[in-house]
Amino acid sequence: MLWLPLLLFAWACSSSQIPQKAVPAPPPASDQGKQPLAPAEQEPASPREEAPPEIQEKEEIREEAGLEKQNQGREAEPAKEDPGTVLEEALDTFQNAQAAWEKGDADAALQILDESYSLVLKVQLSSDSPLLQEKNDLRLLIAQKIQQIYASRLTAVGDNHKTIPLEENKDVLEEILSFQTTEKRQFEDAYQRSGLYRNMILEELREEGLPDELSWLPLIESWYKTKALSKARALGLWQFISSTGYRFGLKRDRWVDERMDPVKSTQAAVKYLTELHTFFGDWTTALAAYNCGEIRVQNVIRTQRVDYLDNFWDLYRQLPPETARFVPRFIAAALIISNPQKYGFSLPESSPPLKFERLTVNHPFKLSSLAAALGIDPAELVFLNPELRHDSTPAYEYCLRVPEGCAEKASLAVNNLPRWIPPEAQYTWHYVKRGETLSTIAYRYRTTASAIARLNGLRKLNYIRPGQRLKIPGRSAPLAPPAPNISPKSGEKTAYTVMQGDTLYSIARKFGMSLDDFLLLNGLAAEAKIYPGQVVWVVPKN
Numbered sequence: 001m002l003w004l005p006l007l008l009f010a011w012a013c014s015s016s017q018i019p020q021k022a023v024p025a026p027p028p029a030s031d032q033g034k035q036p037l038a039p040a041e042q043e044p045a046s047p048r049e050e051a052p053p054e055i056q057e058k059e060e061i062r063e064e065a066g067l068e069k070q071n072q073g074r075e076a077e078p079a080k081e082d083p084g085t086v087l088e089e090a091l092d093t094f095q096n097a098q099a100a101w102e103k104g105d106a107d108a109a110l111q112i113l114d115e116s117y118s119l120v121l122k123v124q125l126s127s128d129s130p131l132l133q134e135k136n137d138l139r140l141l142i143a144q145k146i147q148q149i150y151a152s153r154l155t156a157v158g159d160n161h162k163t164i165p166l167e168e169n170k171d172v173l174e175e176i177l178s179f180q181t182t183e184k185r186q187f188e189d190a191y192q193r194s195g196l197y198r199n200m201i202l203e204e205l206r207e208e209g210l211p212d213e214l215s216w217l218p219l220i221e222s223w224y225k226t227k228a229l230s231k232a233r234a235l236g237l238w239q240f241i242s243s244t245g246y247r248f249g250l251k252r253d254r255w256v257d258e259r260m261d262p263v264k265s266t267q268a269a270v271k272y273l274t275e276l277h278t279f280f281g282d283w284t285t286a287l288a289a290y291n292c293g294e295i296r297v298q299n300v301i302r303t304q305r306v307d308y309l310d311n312f313w314d315l316y317r318q319l320p321p322e323t324a325r326f327v328p329r330f331i332a333a334a335l336i337i338s339n340p341q342k343y344g345f346s347l348p349e350s351s352p353p354l355k356f357e358r359l360t361v362n363h364p365f366k367l368s369s370l371a372a373a374l375g376i377d378p379a380e381l382v383f384l385n386p387e388l389r390h391d392s393t394p395a396y397e398y399c400l401r402v403p404e405g406c407a408e409k410a411s412l413a414v415n416n417l418p419r420w421i422p423p424e425a426q427y428t429w430h431y432v433k434r435g436e437t438l439s440t441i442a443y444r445y446r447t448t449a450s451a452i453a454r455l456n457g458l459r460k461l462n463y464i465r466p467g468q469r470l471k472i473p474g475r476s477a478p479l480a481p482p483a484p485n486i487s488p489k490s491g492e493k494t495a496y497t498v499m500q501g502d503t504l505y506s507i508a509r510k511f512g513m514s515l516d517d518f519l520l521l522n523g524l525a526a527e528a529k530i531y532p533g534q535v536v537w538v539v540p541k542n
Contacts, residue, residue, distance in 0.1 A: 083123045083131055090119035090138055097145065106149050117142050148278045164213045164283040166331050166338075171316070175325065175332035180344055188348055190223035191337065195350025197224065197237065197262045204270045211283065213334050214273060217290075220330050226260050226386040235259040238269040248272050254422065255364075255394030261387035262354075284312030284327050292323040356384050357407035364395045365417040373413035374406055390422040427455065432468040435498065435534025439523040443493075443537065445472045449523050491539060493521075498534040512541030 097112035120138050125131055179187045194216070201215045221239040222228035234241045236259040242252060248268035250258040258264045276286035276294060289297040300318045316324055336343045367385065371378035382391050384401040393400060402410045430441060438449035438458075452458070455471045464470070496507065504526070508518035519526060522536050530536070 081122070083125060083129075086119055086123050087131060087134055087138065090116045090123075093119060094138065094142060094145070101145070101149060109149060110146065113142050113146055144278070164211050164287075164331075164334070166213075166335055168331075168335060169313075169328075171325075171328040172331045172335070175329045176336060176343055178329075179332060179336060184345075186223055187219075187333070187336070188345070190219045192348045192350055193224040194219060195352060196354050197266070198350070199353045200263060201266050204266050208270050208274055210270060210273060210277075216333050216337060217269075217287075217330060219333050220326065226262055236265045237262055238265045240265060240268065244272065253394075255389060255392070255396075256387045256398075257389055258387050264387070282312060285315075287327050287330060288312065288315075288319060288323050291326040292320055296320070296323075354384070355404045356401040357404055359400045359402050359407050359410050359414070360397060361393050361400050361414050362397050363414075364393050364420050365414065366420045367391045367393075369417045369420070370402075370410060370413060373417065374402075374409060376403065376406070392420050392422065395421070427471045427473050430470045430472050432464050432466055432470060434466040435531055436464070436466075437522055437524065437534075437536070438464060439521065439537060440495070440535050441470065441472070445474065447473050491541075493537055493539050495535050496538045498530050498532055498536060500532045502530065502532075504528070504530060507536065507538065511538040513539060 093112055093116035097109045097116060100106075100112060101109040117139070120135060120142070123131070123135055125135060197218070198215050201218070202212060205212060205214055218224050218237040222237050224237060226237055227235070228237070228239065229235050230239060232241060235245075235257065238259075240248075240250060240259045242259075245252065245259045245265075245268065248271050250261075250264060250268050252258065258268075273286060273290060276289045277283060279294060280286050280289060280297070285297065297315070297319070300315045303318065312327060316327070336345055337347070340347045367381040367388070368378040368391065371381050378391075380403055381401075382388075384403070388394075400410075428445070430445070432441070438452055442449045442452055451473050452470060455473050458464070496511075498507070504518065504524070505515055507530075508515045511518075513521075515526075518524075518536075518538065519528075521539065524536075
């Protein structure tokens with residue numbers, strides 16, 4: 001179905017205009033039996049006010065027909081309407097289409113959308129018109145609504161668009177086997193944790209008319225852990241990366257990361273899933289896009305011989321391995337939960353839903369300080385407020401969750417709690433230059449190569465590239481770059497700039513070092529390549 005979104009988008013963004021049919025002017029009226037007043041008989045002021053009504057009518061007809069007589073055979077120009085008024089009418093028409101769609105009358109909605117778009121196309125605006133944005137917004141709104149209607153028609157029979165096909169095929173059975181064996185303990189623990197959040201998730205899904213089965217998606221994404229972090233830096237129940245979280249309204253600053261908040265991240269996930277289903281038109285493809293991004297899935301669809309997608313399993317094998325497993329894993333989990341006995345499971349009783357009260361606070365303090373004042377375990381407050389990055393409230397108004405029955409006591413206690421400000425992150429940024437190694441960078445910033453590797457999540461000490469941005473621990477200013485190849489003192493660690501023709505062995509030999517000592521000093525492998533201009537470290541022995 002890729003052709004449909006692309007066609008609609010091109011249609012919405014097109015600047016072409018629908019040719020308007022000319023409205024012919026009324027024919028000249030006959031003046032039989034009537035003679036115009038002679039000039040001398042007319043009053044100098046407002047003669048039409050004094051004329052009989054039938055005379056006034058005839059004179060108005062003559063004025064309207066005068067231009068037609070002078071331009072015989074030419075079409076009359078339609079009167080220009082106020083652009084703002086036309087756009088308001090187009091918006092009202094769009095809202096009528098929305099109402100028809102909500103009532104289930106898709107045909108009427110499409111017809112009304114055509115009318116709304118025709119009104120938009122009537123509006124001619126200059127490039128600096130303040131109404132230009134309004135016109136473009138309306139065009140896109142109309143195109144998106146048409147896309148939504150057609151997507152539901154192509155994928156839905158009755159209410160099928162509200163359900164996800166749970167197909168038990170070979171790939172799904174493989175994932176079921178994994179849950180039955182190596183992942184059984186994790187699966188059962190996650191199912192138990194689901195009780196904390198699932199009622200809330202179901203409320204959000206049902207409010208938007210999405211399938212209930214989607215409430216099990218966090219089991220696959222995060223095992224229902226609010227602070228789950230993936231290798232791709234996706235975070236929270238719904239595993240949002242930073243950019244997608246920001247796109248759907250999840251705030252991230254020095255104090256909070258709303259990707260870890262179960263309620264806010266669920267609301268964002270519902271918006272994202274709705275958008276993906278609207279775009280792709282079927283839930284399995286939408287779920288694949290949720291895992292690896294809509295652009296990746298679109299690119300796979302484009303590589304097909306035909307420019308449309310009948311079924312998710314058409315592109316299944318062309319997706320990244322993790323995404324290829326993602327949809328079968330989700331279907332496997334939903335099948336197990338719907339009939340655990342069939343698949344050899346005796347699922348534990350799920351945890352009761354979270355219960356808490358809310359309290360608005362206005363200054364930063366440690367949750368542990370409030371817990372002490374309330375006489376409760378600090379872990380309770382931390383668990384209820386997982387989005388707080390430092391287990392402290394932010395330095396702005398914040399809605400804090402506290403255990404049931406504690407709100408009144410907490411509101412009295414917070415005013416007496418000491419302010420707490422988290423320390424600034426202690427690192428600087430360094431852009432890798434050609435020839436630099438972690439060892440030479442570490443020396444300049446008075447730290448170690450392993451410390452830089454840990455802070456940046458580097459698995460190999462010798463794998464950095466020019467232009468790469470690295471976090472350097474600490475706030476110390478870097479040492480000045482070493483002067484190239486000055487005469488070194490014996491036994492003193494000195495920088496050496498690689499010259500044309502140098503090799504690892506020749507440099508080590510030049511300074512009386514063993515090759516192993518030289519490689520160890522610079523964090524290099526024996527097969528590492530060096531380049532002219534690269535800076536390495538030496539400890540002369542002569």
